[in-house]
Amino acid sequence: DLPEEVLREYSEKHKKPESVNFAYGTAGFRTLGERLDSVMFRMGVLAGLRSKALGGKTIGVMVTASHNPEADNGVKLVDPMGEMLEQSWESYATYLANAETTDEFITNVQAVIYRGGISISQPANVVYARDTRPSGAALVAALEDGLKAIGVEGGGWNAGVTTTPVLHYLVRTTNTKGTPEDYGEPSEEGYYSKLAAALKALLSGKPSPPPLIVDCANGVGALSVAAFSKHVEGVFQFQPTNTDLQTPGLLNFKAGADFVKTSQSIPPALQGKLSAGQRAASFDGDADRLMYFYLDDQTSQFRMLDGDKIAALVAGHLVELVNAAGLAGRIELGVVQTAYANGSSTKFLEKRLPVKCVPTGVKHLHHAAEAFGIGVYFEANGHGTVVFSKETLALLNSHQPSTPEQTKATEDLIQLTKLINSAVGDALSDLLLVEVVLASKGYTATQWNSSYSDLPNRLVKVLVPDRSLYKTTDAERKLTEPVGLQEKIDALVAQYEAGRSFVRASGTEDAVRVYAEAGTREAADELAFKVAGLVY
Ligand code: NG1
Ligand code: ZN
Incomplete structure (x- = not known):
């Protein structure tokens, strides 16, 4: 039975602020951190219910407001394979968040249980994490009350302060461990080891990429880059900047991928640090978006390489590898974009492979990409990844190459399936992907940028x-x-x-x-x- 008394007691500690209307949007709930206490508690309860509805599969909860200002915060739920929460549950989230009183909240919880056909006696498992926002710790405490109130096993697994993509990875690996879909060790270090092993394999025999300046937006990406660096010493070198996690107000402030994309200019902290032609990259506040840029060799003008340019680079390389592996015609490659993709990028890509346009929001892109054998999707703002169908993965593993060139291309494709975080866009994994492609082609940023010219x-x-x-x-x-x-x-x-x-x-x-x-x-x-x- 529903632990109604416990729920009631906890709920009274997390009252909904009056006259606020919450909506679970494309990125979950997102608003000023100080408004979110009741929402966090209730999302803890909902995460438990979602897990119960799926027979105890592990559900993820990420507390972040990504590229938004430091005072904002947010929360989103992650489904078992590391994907966004199923649509019908988004409305449950909004429904629970807007209950005005504890009585109404309990009634709504009961309605969700009824409509979702949930058996409350099922176990519930939840993993949760947060970014570096100052409001995060208190919000996580509210979330934990929700998890306890609904009876989540052990009160849930606290993955601490980490990036959004790491949380998605933890969810997926926990749920697939020991199955044919095993995706790696369910730990942050397990993730970095997996990426590092693939990176080493892909860079072997190639000239080492130059040290790369990475703007961490003064956010959690700084921790992630530092931790990952230890796994790739002597292979790949980062020069992290905007890594101040102490000074209040600096998160995403004149820093990070969103600053670069919207201002179309170099983050002030990097001014004077880049030599002509040298590339650098920016993460956003939860490290799931990536932007590249450099200063023109001739004019020293700022040049931006956004999600569209990343998609063009990566898709082009994948087409070449599939052909070189002798698999042309057996794997359908495609690119998914939104209306925000630069018109020149769409033209460039359409000459080479199928391109699909879908509404804004990762879930639309991800879903459309899954229709391809290899689906490349990126939003212009730098969020994206590559997904491989089950058939493609099986084909790569069973393929019998007939020349050394085919063998090499097939091996590279297999390593890329490990370097790429297919569960969700990850600035770190995407950065490594870009560096591998540039190293394979022997390209500089200028050469990469010359694929097409952005329309203003x-x-x-x-x-x-x-x-x-x-x-x-x-x-x-x-x-x-x-x-x-x-x-x-x-x-x-x-x-x-x-x-x-x-x-x-x-x-x-x-x-x-x-x-x-x-x-x-x-x-x-x-x-x-x-x-x-x-x-x-
Ligand atoms: P909205 O606010 O719906 O435009 C923004 C981004 C999306 C996506 C989401 C989630 C633009 C124009 N829109 O959505 O691409 O990243 O945030 O974070 O960049
Ligand atoms: Zn983000």
Whole structure:
């Protein structure tokens, strides 16, 4: 039976703030950390219920607000294979989070149990972690109350302060240990050993990559880079910067992947540290996004290599390896993007392999990528990974190469399946992937960047009274509501050479986003500004 009295007692310690409406969006709940106490407690309960619903499989809970300001925080649940929480449960999350009183909360918990067909006597297992945000420790304490209240085994497994991708890895490895889908040792060190072994195999016989400056956004990536470095001494060298985890206010502040992408400029802490042509990378606050950049050899201008450029590099290399392995035609490769992908990247990729556009949000990208034998997906903001189908994995392991070249390419593909974190985008794993591809091709950042030229673009945020009025179709590229607005946008776009613009409601912030690209910097800015004017 539901431990109603215990739940009630704990719930009274974590009262919902009045007049706040919580919504489980594309990245879970996300708002000011100080508002989230009741949400954390209730997500602890929900994580326990989710585990019970799946017969005791381990569910993950990550406490982070990623690239958002330090004062924000958030929470999301991770399903057994390391994927995002199933859609129907997102509404359970919102439903529990918004119960005004303890009575209503208990009633809603009972409704979830009923609707989810949950047997409360099933065991529940949960692993949880947080990033470095100052509000994190107290929020984790609230989460732990929720886990205890619903009877999670041992009160759950606290994985401490770590990155989002590590938490996803822990969930997947715990659930697959000793099965045919075994994914590695369920520990942070196990993850780093796995990556390090694959990296060493892939770099053997190749010139060592140059030491790489990594901007850790003054977040948890700094810990992850330090821990991983020990596994790859003499093979790969990091020069971590923005690693201050002590000074308040520095997390994601003029640092990190989101700063680089939105400001399209070098993080101030790196100014003067990069020589011309030398590449560097930025992680975001929970280390699941990656951006590369360098200063032009000739002009010293800042050049950004975003998620689209990473996708182009990686997909191109995978196509070559599949061909070299003698597997052309037997593995279907594809790329998945969102409407935010630069138009030039889409054109470049479409000439080489199938490209699919899906709505924003990792779950859409991941799902679409799974339809391919090898699916490469990246958001322009640097979040992404590569997924391999079961058939592809089996084919790689059973393939009988007939030349030394085929043998080498097949071995490289197998090692790549280990270097890549297919459960979720990981800045560290993606960085190693990029470095391996560059080393294989003998490419510099300049050569990588020359694959295609980005169309100038601008992303702006417009604050509106009610973002839910903005409804889209065609993978968010067209508005259906407010009625008549899309026609006005189309009329503006038609005035610009290579113009493209679209409007959608953010799934993580209370705002509407306007994206525009065009043939020149001035035109892209002007188009974005004019479309924003229509929205406002
Ligand atoms: P929203 O707020 O829905 O635009 C943002 C990013 C997404 C994704 C999520 C989750 C842009 C334009 N949007 O979503 O790509 O990363 O956050 O973190 O970058
Ligand atoms: Zn992130």
